[in-house]
Amino acid sequence: MYEIVVGRTQDDLKKYGALGTAYIGKHIVGLGEDAHTTSKILLDLVRPHVMLICGKRGSGKSYSAGVIAEEVANLPEELRKNLAVIIIDPMGIYWSMKSPNEKDSELLRKWELKPKGVDIKLFVPQGRAAEFESAGILWDYTISLPAGEFSAEDWAITFNIEAFSDAGVLLGRAIKNLKARSDAYGIREIISEISSDNRAEQKHKDVLRGLFENIEGWGIFGKDKISLEEMFRPGSISVIDISHYEGWATKNLFVSLISKKIYQARLTARKGEEARSMLGEEKSELPMIWLMMDEAHQFLPNDAKTTSSDALLTLVKLGREPGISTVFITQQPYKLHPDALSQTDVVLSHRLTSEQDIKALETVMQTYLLSNIQRSIDDLPKWKGTAIILDDNSEKLYGMVVRPRTSWHAGGSPIAIKNDQQKA
Numbered sequence: 001m002y003e004i005v006v007g008r009t010q011d012d013l014k015k016y017g018a019l020g021t022a023y024i025g026k027h028i029v030g031l032g033e034d035a036h037t038t039s040k041i042l043l044d045l046v047r048p049h050v051m052l053i054c055g056k057r058g059s060g061k062s063y064s065a066g067v068i069a070e071e072v073a074n075l076p077e078e079l080r081k082n083l084a085v086i087i088i089d090p091m092g093i094y095w096s097m098k099s100p101n102e103k104d105s106e107l108l109r110k111w112e113l114k115p116k117g118v119d120i121k122l123f124v125p126q127g128r129a130a131e132f133e134s135a136g137i138l139w140d141y142t143i144s145l146p147a148g149e150f151s152a153e154d155w156a157i158t159f160n161i162e163a164f165s166d167a168g169v170l171l172g173r174a175i176k177n178l179k180a181r182s183d184a185y186g187i188r189e190i191i192s193e194i195s196s197d198n199r200a201e202q203k204h205k206d207v208l209r210g211l212f213e214n215i216e217g218w219g220i221f222g223k224d225k226i227s228l229e230e231m232f233r234p235g236s237i238s239v240i241d242i243s244h245y246e247g248w249a250t251k252n253l254f255v256s257l258i259s260k261k262i263y264q265a266r267l268t269a270r271k272g273e274e275a276r277s278m279l280g281e282e283k284s285e286l287p288m289i290w291l292m293m294d295e296a297h298q299f300l301p302n303d304a305k306t307t308s309s310d311a312l313l314t315l316v317k318l319g320r321e322p323g324i325s326t327v328f329i330t331q332q333p334y335k336l337h338p339d340a341l342s343q344t345d346v347v348l349s350h351r352l353t354s355e356q357d358i359k360a361l362e363t364v365m366q367t368y369l370l371s372n373i374q375r376s377i378d379d380l381p382k383w384k385g386t387a388i389i390l391d392d393n394s395e396k397l398y399g400m401v402v403r404p405r406t407s408w409h410a411g412g413s414p415i416a417i418k419n420d421q422q423k424a
């Protein structure tokens with residue numbers, strides 16, 4: 001049976017066929033009792049994309065994102081080495097991908113698949129590593145945020161301080177003085193710079209000191225420059241578990257830093273690739289990046305500026321040229337920044353009910369009428385993992401069911417009935 005390839009241009013389709021695609025699920029045809037699956041649905045992995053995965057709570061978003069990561073891991077070596085996946089995990093659920101999905105072995109068998117773990121690399125915040133260990137979670141690398149990488153504006157947004165308030169001005173002065181000396185400073189140095197400022201009033205110093213002393217206690221900031229070398233390793237799949245970072249403001253700082261670093265690194269690599277290809281030489285060592293982000297509306301919201309907003313907008317608007325794909329996962333697409341929506345070229349939407357959210361999808365693909373999207377979602381059978389996929393390249397919409405995961409998914413809803421309380 002023929003396959004449906006989404007996210008791929010006609011030219012690429014002619015040249016490469018189904019090479020370098022992800023097997024994400026099957027097309028659904030028919031309604032109600034007659035609904036059944038037909039062709040495989042394949043997603044292009046080799047060109048940069050802006051992808052949106054949405055759907056209401058528990059509809060299968062995180063699960064589907066895991067399927068895409070599994071498929072990168074399954075690519076033939078010569079293709080896989082050109083890619084690296086970085087998953088930003090604010091809920092702490094992707095670590096379980098290391099294990100095979102034994103609990104769904106029966107379902108997998110029906111799909112002619114077998115349980116299989118993925119060789120992900122798990123990054124956890126330094127200072128929180130012991131908590132992962134005591135929960136029995138094996139991590140691979142620790143990561144700490146260099147305080148010197150952040151601007152006064154970043155800190156002001158993090159603490160919700162007006163830049164031109166007394167505390168904001170004091171903060172600006174302290175960071176400027178520190179940066180004039182060196183970028184290698186930690187939270188302790190920021191605190192002492194604030195304390196030694198002789199132009200500010202004591203009460204403003206106390207406010208700022210209190211805020212910095214609080215975050216110092218979280219054990220996630222350091223002095224040393226961050227190296228993302230491990231995450232940029234060809235063919236690697238990195239899960240950055242930031243669930244232990246207190247509050248979204250710190251998670252945002254993290255995402256801002258990583259997005260900036262990815263952009264800079266790929267931009268530099270792209271220039272090298274261009275120069276080498278003019279000389280007829282091989283491509284660069286730095287793979288193209290797929291940056292996947294769960295709960296994306298927290299990082300790039302439509303109604304506020306977070307510390308990660310600018311960096312993510314840069315990736316969304318300019319990421320194609322340097323070879324960066326972004327996958328935004330959210331329950332509420334309308335809460336995502338409109339520029340991210342308008343740049344989206346592939347949408348995987350599980351069940352959505354609110355009209356605002358469905359309207360947001362319409363902004364992605366103008367050619368689809370709102371009623372079309374709504375109806376296609378309503379027509380989906382009530383099975384686990386059903387979705388519609390919108391492909392801006394072909395301007396087509398398909399009903400589909402996402403294939404079962406071969407690796408363990410830790411995001412299932414907890415249930416208050418324990419095994420020994422179940423009916424016999």
Ligand SMILES: Nc1ncnc2c1ncn2[C@@H]1O[C@H](COP(=O)(O)OP(=O)(O)OP(=O)(O)O)[C@@H](O)[C@H]1O
Nearest residue numbers: 057058059060061062063384385402403404411412
């Ligand atoms: N394609 C699928 N095949 C089989 N089961 C699935 C599929 N997709 C989701 N599920 C089931 O649904 C559960 C919920 O999925 P998931 O954790 O991805 O929801 P979510 O949309 O990310 O929810 P939340 O918004 O709460 O994060 C999974 O634990 C799994 O049991």
Ligand SMILES: [Mg+2]
Nearest residue numbers: 061062063411
């Ligand atoms: Mg989820």
